[in-house]
Amino acid sequence: MVNRLSPREAMYYFMDPTGATSHLGALLVVDEASSEKADQTSPVDYPSLVSLVENRLQVAPRYRQVVCPVTMGLARPVWADDPDFDINFHIRRSGLPRPGSMSDLADLIARVMSRPLDRSRPLWEMYLIEGLADGGHALLTKTHRCLVDTHGPEMSEVITDESPQVRRLDPDVWMPGHPPGAAALAIGAVAEAVSRPGELLESVVAGNGVIGGVRSLVGFTVDRVGDLLAQVTDSTPSSPLDAPGTSSQMFTVASIPRRDCAKIAERHGCTVNDVVLAIIGGVLRRWLLSYDVAAPITGTVRVEIPLTTRDPGVITSAECGDRWVDVGAPGFVTDLPIGEDNPTVRLAQVAGLADRYSQSSRRVTQGPRPILSELGVVPFPELGSWAFRSWGKRGYNVPIAIGAAPVADRYVLGRKVSGIYSIPGLVAGHSLSIGVVEYAGALRFAFTADRGVIADLPALADYVTESFEELVGAD
Incomplete structure (x- = not known):
């Protein structure tokens, strides 16, 4: 099989x-x-x-x-x-x-x-x-x-291990299986499609099998398209971050103490993740000011973040909660008010918007999902690839991956890992992705950017420190 x-x-x-x-x-x-x-x-x-x-x-x-x-x-x-x-x-x-x-x-x-x-x-x-x-x-x-x-x-x-003791698994003798040929794969796909005639008969009688699924597929597709149209009509703010880019990337990191972020959150009655988003908002505001010094900075930047930043209960298993690389987790789209120059007001607005949009069915997503996956056939992969990239581009300006929980100490070959950074993938149609991991008492930011759009990416590391310090010093 x-x-x-x-x-x-x-x-x-x-x-x-x-x-x-x-x-x-x-x-x-x-x-x-x-x-x-x-x-x-x-x-x-x-x-x-x-x-x-x-x-x-x-x-x-x-x-x-x-x-x-x-x-x-x-x-x-x-x-x-x-x-x-x-x-x-x-x-x-x-x-x-x-x-x-x-x-x-x-x-x-x-x-x-x-x-x-x-x-x-x-x-x-x-x-x-x-x-x-x-x-x-x-x-x-x-x-x-x-x-x-x-x-x-x-x-x-x-x-990685959770202690300095290197965990050694029992030896595993692996022998690769024989890879299937193109003809065998094609024949197997056709045979797989016709190998369950009993299900086909049941679907005709009871409407629960393949035919029933095809019949209900029409309503499912209408609902999916309706959801997509709802997200598209709630148009994403225009931003230089949406500019077409190149295949060349840049990367930089920054870190700030988690304890001080917790003090800021306690003082302003919000969460540490709200502080993280407010800092990112300050970073993007500073970058846009440097990008075009003559242009006024108004409006918002729309970001996609994990739903776990507002509701830790969406984690389905304890194993998922202590990871630093995750894909396809449920998320929601919210706005960072970069037009607000007062850091305290910006933090309050960030927290209020995140609370509101995390409860909005129009803003909550289940992550990228295959369209018409019930058919099991992929006749036009290039078209599907284009569709996903187009919808993602319209939905938000910047994807932000924030760890669901603090990561406990990790070791490699008995040596302690002093820093962990999640390197976010650069999503097609976007010029910036951000990853945030809480590890060893620090919030660790990683920025991946398109070199053709954000050539001064190392400056964003300095902007993280500046945005953090202005919140520390705010009344």
Whole structure:
């Protein structure tokens, strides 16, 4: 039996623009000086990292599989073992010119994330980056979105431990299966469609099977189109952030103490996530002022954020609550009042708008969902890809991924991870994506941007500090 991609996995696979690959990832900063209790027999070097990943791949079998599309889109693609799997292709070693600064690291990450993944191989890469100024290391992971769903771990989550003790799984002897050929996939898709005549008869009699599903599909489609039209008519504010971009990316990070953000939230009667959004609003206001000093800054910037920022109860399992890379989680669209220059007033407006819109059915989304997935056929993947990118572009200006919960201490090969940053994927039609993770007492911001639109992205890291400090000093 073939292991076919789920409708949502197939949607992510076909969402890629031509000549590019939709991917996201994570940055782990490993500080050698913070590992007093580390297992000194497991240094953070290339052979040890390869051995660790080989041992952990058994809990994430998708990372040894390739995606095999079906001829003419007769069915969704299938997962198949990569007969030529080479872990040394996926795990790579890189270095910074010593002493490597965070700016040098960000430049390297931007170059890596700008390159598409090889679709003939499993859709992930990992980089061991050496040469950091303090003698530590950085681990960069790069993973296609179809591998990372609400129930699928990202590679950075697979290799980390909750204590300095390195967790070793029992040895796993893996032998790749024989990959199906194009003809076999096509024949299997046709056979799969006609192999259940009993269901077809039942649908004619009871209206509950395939025919009944097709009959109800009309009403379902009308409802879906109505929802989409409702979002489109609630037009997104015009912004330079929506400008057509290039395939070249930039990356930068910033961090602020979580304790001080909690004090701000307590003083103003809101949540820490409201403070985060207000800081991002201040960042975007400052960038727009620098983008066109002659233009007045009025109105709002529309963002999409996870619904967990307002309602932690939407988390479906404890496992999802302690992750830093997530895809497709329920979210909602809200506005950041960047036209307001008073930081205190801006914070109050951000909190009020988030409270209102998180309860609005027109603003709440279930994340990207496949259209007419019940049919199981993907005859026009390019058309579907264009449709999703077009609707996403109209729905909001900036996607923001905020962790559902604080991340507990993590270790790699016995060394403590001093910093975790979620690298957001750059969504087609948008020039900026933001990820926020709470780790080790700090809120850690990561910005991915299109170089052709936001060439001064490193300035946004300074804007985070400035926006935070003005809230700290506000009455």
